Amino acid sequence: HKDLLDVTQLTRAELFHLLDTAAQFHDINRRPVKKVPTLKGKSVVLFFAEPSTRTKTSFDVAGKRLSADTFSLAKSGSSLSKGESLKDTALTLQAMTPDIIVIRHSSSGAAQFLAERLDCSVVNAGDGWHAHPTQALLDCYSLRQVWGDTFEGRTLLILGDIAHSRVARSNVHLLSSLGVKVRLCAPRTLLPAGVHNWPVTIFNRLDDAVQDADAVMCLRLQLERQQAGLLPDLREYAQRFCLSPRHLAMAAPGARVLHPGPMNRGLEISSVLADSPESLILDQVAAGVATRMAILFLLATRTGIEQTADNGGRA
Numbered sequence: 001h002k003d004l005l006d007v008t009q010l011t012r013a014e015l016f017h018l019l020d021t022a023a024q025f026h027d028i029n030r031r032p033v034k035k036v037p038t039l040k041g042k043s044v045v046l047f048f049a050e051p052s053t054r055t056k057t058s059f060d061v062a063g064k065r066l067s068a069d070t071f072s073l074a075k076s077g078s079s080l081s082k083g084e085s086l087k088d089t090a091l092t093l094q095a096m097t098p099d100i101i102v103i104r105h106s107s108s109g110a111a112q113f114l115a116e117r118l119d120c121s122v123v124n125a126g127d128g129w130h131a132h133p134t135q136a137l138l139d140c141y142s143l144r145q146v147w148g149d150t151f152e153g154r155t156l157l158i159l160g161d162i163a164h165s166r167v168a169r170s171n172v173h174l175l176s177s178l179g180v181k182v183r184l185c186a187p188r189t190l191l192p193a194g195v196h197n198w199p200v201t202i203f204n205r206l207d208d209a210v211q212d213a214d215a216v217m218c219l220r221l222q223l224e225r226q227q228a229g230l231l232p233d234l235r236e237y238a239q240r241f242c243l244s245p246r247h248l249a250m251a252a253p254g255a256r257v258l259h260p261g262p263m264n265r266g267l268e269i270s271s272v273l274a275d276s277p278e279s280l281i282l283d284q285v286a287a288g289v290a291t292r293m294a295i296l297f298l299l300a301t302r303t304g305i306e307q308t309a310d311n312g313g314r315a
């Protein structure tokens with residue numbers, strides 16, 4: 001593949017090749033490796049037209065650890081804020097001959113739009129409500145560190161604002177394709193249209209949803225994307241959908257908690273649980289660097305994410 005636009009483009013073999021490559025960028029203490037010269041002379045543009053802490057910084061760190069040159073462009077401070085079109089901005093960037101453009105944009109399909117028009121590789125760092133493939137890949141990597149290669153038959157509960165979540169969409173696709181039984185729990189107004197066609201089981205009560213789950217992924221209530229009049233009462237929301245130690249006690253023994261961040265502590269996840277030994281939240285951040293190093297490496301060297309090495313897509 002020239003680009004990474006969505007997890008749907010990856011075969012099982014490609015996925016495990018990418019996860020295995022990411023593991024090579026983690027040392028035995030699960031810390032990302034220090035700087036290596038692998039991508040010296042390559043350049044990566046970080047084009048973030050929406051705010052980001054984790055994704056942007058981890059792509060920047062990942063690029064620098066591989067010795068690539070990284071350049072940042074944000075909406076504010078760029079000519080996008082003067083009305084320049086996405087296409088013109090992208091063609092301008094391409095004229096500077098980067099090897100990879102990493103893009104986050106509020107419009108679903110923005111990454112694909114660029115990929116179809118540019119010669120360089122394009123990585124989707126989140127497009128509207130549509131997809132956040134690198135987040136799902138790092139979540140999969142984090143779960144693999146706990147579960148090993150036995151995804152089949154595990155139960156993952158995704159809890160919270162599913163309607164506005166590109167993280168939920170990418171994770172549902174990726175993890176259900178590995179045989180994970182995915183449950184969703186949300187108020188009816190925060191479930192997307194068409195969710196009944198997704199490969200998931202839907203719950204309205206958290207006490208029911210969390211029973212025997214192997215992992216719970218809490219999602220941020222995306223206050224900035226709520227439609228007028230549909231914003232839930234926050235106190236009631238927290239009472240019904242905030243994951244607490246009482247809930248986790250009903251999950252499977254050893255169950256872990258994930259959150260892609262940023263968190264609203266006390267609204268979708270209790271602070272004590274976010275900081276507990278069961279939390280994988282900071283492991284996800286570390287996994288994000290290793291996973292994004294693998295993505296940049298495979299695209300920039302055109303080794304190709306599709307090259308399946310010798311693992312034959314195990315697991």
Ligand code: CP
Pocket residue numbers: 051052053054055056126135260261262
């Ligand atoms: N998980 C995630 O995408 O976080 P940022 O918005 O901080 O990049």
